Each structure stands twice: as structure tokens, then as C-alpha cells.
Amino acid sequence: MIATLRRRHRIIWRVLVPILFIGAVSGYMLAPKYPSDQFGVSRISYPQLLRSVVSENYMFDLRNGYGGESILEVKQISAINPVSELVTIRYRKASGSEVTQELGMMGGRKKYSFNLKTIQPPFSVTVTDTIKRVTLANIEF
Amino acid sequence: MSASYQGVLWNRQKRIYDFVLWSFIAVYIALFAFLNYRFDPRITPETLFIRATGTLALLMLHVILSIGPLARIDKRFLILLYNRRHLGVSMFLVAGTHGVFNLAQFHSMGNVNPFVSLFSSNMHYTSFINFPFQVLGFFALLILFMMAATSHDFWLNTLTPRLWKSLHMLVYVAYALVIMHVVLGVLQLEHEPTLFGVLLFGLTWVSGLHLYAGWLEGKRDREASHTEGWVAVGTSDDIEDSRAKIVFVGGERIAVFRYNGKLSAVSNVCKHQNGPLGEGKIVDGCITCPWHGYQYRPEDGCAPPPFKEKVSTFKLKMVNGIIYVSPKPNAEGQFEEPLVIG
Numbered sequence: 001m002i003a004t005l006r007r008r009h010r011i012i013w014r015v016l017v018p019i020l021f022i023g024a025v026s027g028y029m030l031a032p033k034y035p036s037d038q039f040g041v042s043r044i045s046y047p048q049l050l051r052s053v054v055s056e057n058y059m060f061d062l063r064n065g066y067g068g069e070s071i072l073e074v075k076q077i078s079a080i081n082p083v084s085e086l087v088t089i090r091y092r093k094a095s096g097s098e099v100t101q102e103l104g105m106m107g108g109r110k111k112y113s114f115n116l117k118t119i120q121p122p123f124s125v126t127v128t129d130t131i132k133r134v135t136l137a138n139i140e141f
Numbered sequence: 142m143s144a145s146y147q148g149v150l151w152n153r154q155k156r157i158y159d160f161v162l163w164s165f166i167a168v169y170i171a172l173f174a175f176l177n178y179r180f181d182p183r184i185t186p187e188t189l190f191i192r193a194t195g196t197l198a199l200l201m202l203h204v205i206l207s208i209g210p211l212a213r214i215d216k217r218f219l220i221l222l223y224n225r226r227h228l229g230v231s232m233f234l235v236a237g238t239h240g241v242f243n244l245a246q247f248h249s250m251g252n253v254n255p256f257v258s259l260f261s262s263n264m265h266y267t268s269f270i271n272f273p274f275q276v277l278g279f280f281a282l283l284i285l286f287m288m289a290a291t292s293h294d295f296w297l298n299t300l301t302p303r304l305w306k307s308l309h310m311l312v313y314v315a316y317a318l319v320i321m322h323v324v325l326g327v328l329q330l331e332h333e334p335t336l337f338g339v340l341l342f343g344l345t346w347v348s349g350l351h352l353y354a355g356w357l358e359g360k361r362d363r364e365a366s367h368t369e370g371w372v373a374v375g376t377s378d379d380i381e382d383s384r385a386k387i388v389f390v391g392g393e394r395i396a397v398f399r400y401n402g403k404l405s406a407v408s409n410v411c412k413h414q415n416g417p418l419g420e421g422k423i424v425d426g427c428i429t430c431p432w433h434g435y436q437y438r439p440e441d442g443c444a445p446p447p448f449k450e451k452v453s454t455f456k457l458k459m460v461n462g463i464i465y466v467s468p469k470p471n472a473e474g475q476f477e478e479p480l481v482i483g
Contacts, residue, residue, distance in 0.1 A: 003393055005306060005415060010355035012313050017348045020320050024344060027324035028337045030270045083188055083246065084330050107188075130330055131247060132262035133271055 055137040070116035084130045091123035198236035210354035219431045233289035274326035281318035371465040387419035390468040403479035405439035406455035441476040
């Protein structure tokens with residue numbers, strides 16, 4: 001290498017290294033922590049269907065679990081093909097305060113179940129594409 | 142860069158290299174698929190292929206970026222430079238496959254052009270953490286495409302080595318874009334410490350190598366920048382037969398070769414890709430660049446016919462058994478009488 005190129009290499013790396021390390025570490029530290037404990041493909045449906053809502057891209061079934069808990073089943077029904085979807089619920093507590101809770105992640109055209117425990121309608125459910133950062137569905141129960 | 146061009150100058154060594162490389166690529170993808178299906182059977186084939194090609198391209202990019210500084214730190218790694226372009230083009234093909242599958246998977250099923258969707262589906266351009274990471278990957282791929290497309294010697298000659306080398310140094314920009322593509326992409330979705338640890342290790346490895354190699358070269362350049370007049374090279378016994386000793390003069394380097402009882406000095410910079418001639422050896426009477434085998438006659442710095450490259454020669458003298466080289470270069474290709482070892 002000629003002297004100019006050697007010098008250019010040195011300058012580039014002295015600039016790049018701090019930028020990349022700061023970018024990588026802060027990107028990792030600031031990353032949102034999506035819930036993963038409720039992530040799961042459901043192969044069976046609970047027998048007692050309480051209510052069903054269909055949006056343009058998804059079908060939402062609210063069912064009763066065997067222990068009396070509320071189960072939300074979400075299934076993608078359209079040709080859109082997101083592979084990373086975040087399901088969020090918004091409901092009002094008995095005290096009157098409004099709560100937004102991330103239920104879990106979906107990953108494609110399968111049926112997913114989320115245990116809502118004691119949460120009962122009315123509530124709204126939102127599905128967001130975490131890659132494109134767009135809302136795919138927003139429905140009311 | 143010389144008398145004529147061929148698509149690829151195939152030889153047995155290159156064929157073996159490419160066979161081993163593409164076998165590795167096939168084995169990596171197969172192994173990745175096997176392990177993923179075993180531990181996460183829910184994964185779709187498209188997602189699996191995107192992940193396999195993405196991680197493989199990232200691994201290959203780290204290897205490619207390690208070769209240059211490794212060769213500057215230790216001559217034994219010079220052999221890896223010979224086929225680096227094949228590795229680079231292969232890496233682009235793997236990264237390109239990753240890009241095409243991504244475009245098909247995430248942006249081709251809507252009612253807008255996939256490229257429009259790529260740039261407009263996530264408009265958080267002012268946010269750091271929500272930044273559209275796929276756009277970063279797209280621009281990295283664009284740079285890699287430009288490099289792969291101009292990797293042939295035809296472009297090296299057309300663009301001139303200096304411009305070509307500057308263009309190919311954009312690989313560092315591509316590397317930065319790729320790192321941020323991973324950090325703002327998969328690491329946002331899967332907050333895996335192992336994944337982050339591996340990425341951080343790769344980043345530390347590559348930047349550590351480049352910083353160390355740069356420091357070494359800088360040290361040599363600083364030590365040499367004070368020299369004036371004739372520069373002492375050492376005795377003829379310091380130079381192995383058919384090899385050279387490199388001296389640093391005014392920021393540039395001169396290679397003093399010993400061959401057939403004679404000594405000749407030429408510029409250390411190969412006309413092809415600025416490779417270090419002094420780290421090569423004399424083969425069939427010609428100085429042979431260790432990077433891609435370009436050859437020059439030691440007496441006049443000219444490539445043997447029909448090739449036309451020329452490098453500068455330098456005057457040599459010997460006083461009391463010590464060899465001295467003039468820091469002033471002769472014109473490129475100018476004959477300089479070799480110094481006969483007494």
C-alpha cells in the first residue's frame with residue numbers, strides 16, 4: 001500500500017471503531033424487551049368460544065380456558081406475510097385506570113394463544129409489525 | 142491490467158479454492174437448517190434461509206476484513222490475499238440472496254413496489270432504535286454489489302489502481318452499515334445475549350486487527366520520515382537470496398532485492414493493487430508480487446513482455462560493506478545497473 005492509503009486506513013478505523021461500539025452497545029441496551037413467555041403456537045382450540053372478531057388481516061377468538069381464564073386466539077388470515085408481530089392489549093382496570101400490556105409475539109401464519117387470565121371485555125387488541133413498525137390490526141372486544 | 146483480459150483467470154489453485162469455499166457455504170446452510178429445525182421446528186423455510194444467508198454473509202465479511210491486516214502483521218497470511226476477490230464476490234452472492242429473500246418475504250406481498258415498500262413501510266428515520274434497519278442493509282448491499290461488479294482487472298485498469306482502491310475501501314462503510322443493520326434489526330427482535338456477544342466479538346476482532354496493523358505501519362512510517370540523503374539498508378548478508386529487504390524512506394517504501402550475486406532496488410508498491418513487492422520473491426528472474434503474482438524485472442522495474450506495468454527503480458551503492466539506497470526514485474521503468482556483491 002502507498003503511504004496515502006495507509007494513512008486513510010488508519011483514519012477510517014479510528015473514526016469507525018468508537019462509532020460502531022457506541023452504536024452496537026446502545027442499540028442492544030435500548031432494545032425493547034418483548035414478552036416471550038406467552039409465545040406459542042396453539043394446536044388446539046379451547047371449546048368455549050365467547051366472541052369472535054375479524055379484521056382485515058386477522059381473526060381474533062376470545063375463549064374460556066378450562067380453569068375459567070380468558071384465552072385470546074389470534075390467527076393471521078390474509079396474504080400479508082409479517083414474520084414478527086407484537087400483540088398488545090389495552091383494557092381498563094376496576095380502579096378505572098387504563099392499562100396497555102404486551103401479550104406476546106407472533107411469527108407468521110399460524111394460530112397463537114395468549115392467556116388473558118382475568119381480563120374481560122371491553123378491551124382492544126393491537127397487532128404491530130415489529131420490523132416495519134406499522135399497525136396491522138386494531139380491534140375492539 | 143495487462144495485455145488482454147479474461148473473465149476469470151482460472152487455474153487449478155483457484156478451482157480448488159472455489160470448490161472448498163462453496164462446499165463450506167453449502168455445509169453451513171445445511172447445518173444451520175438442521176440445527177434450527179431441531180431446536181425451533183416452528184421456523185418457516187423462508188425465515189430459515191434468510192437467517193442462514195445473513196449470518197453466513199456476516200461471517201464471510203469478517204473473514205475478508207481480517208485478511209488484509211493479518212497479512213500486514215504476519216507474512217504467513219499473505220497466501221490468503223491471493224483469492225480474496227473470489228471470497229468477496231462469493232460473499233456478495235450470499236448477501237444478495239439474503240437481500241432478495243428479504244425483499245420477497247417482507248415487501249413483495251403488498252400493493253406497492255417492493256423497493257418503495259422497503260423505504261416507506263417504516264418511516265421512523267429520525268429515531269435511533271426504530272430506524273428502518275433494512276434500509277441500512279440495502280445500502281450495504283449496494284456497496285458490495287459495486288465492489289463485486291468492479292472486482293475484475295478490467296475495472297482496476299479503467300478506474301486506475303488509486304481510484305479503484307479508494308472505491309473498494311467503501312467496504313468499511315458497508316461493514317458499519319451491516320453491523321448497525323444487525324443491531325437495529327435482529328437484536329431488537331431477539332434480545333439474545335449470545336447473539337450480541339458473538340457480534341461484539343467479531344467487531345472487536347476486526348477493529349482490533351485493523352487498529353494494531355495501522356499502529357505498526359504508522360510506527361514504521363514515523364521512524365522512516367526523518368531519513369535524509371542515502372539510506373543505509375544493511376549488509377548483503379541481511380538479505381536472503383531471491384528475497385528483499387524493505388526500507389522506509391520519506392513515508393514510502395523501497396524493496397532491495399538480492400539475486401544471482403547482485404542487488405537491485407525498486408518501489409515496494411505493485412502497480413496492480415499496491416501490493417508489497419518486497420514481501421514477494423524472485424521467480425524466473427522477475428520480482429513476483431505476493432498478492433496476485435504480477436512480475437517486474439529487478440534491473441528496470443518493467444513487467445516482462447507483453448505486459449506493460451512499470452515501477453520506479455533506485456540507485457544503490459556500497460560503502461565498507463554497507464548497502465545504501467538513494468531516496469530519489471528513477472523514472473518508472475528506467476534501467477539501473479545492479480550492484481554486484483563483492
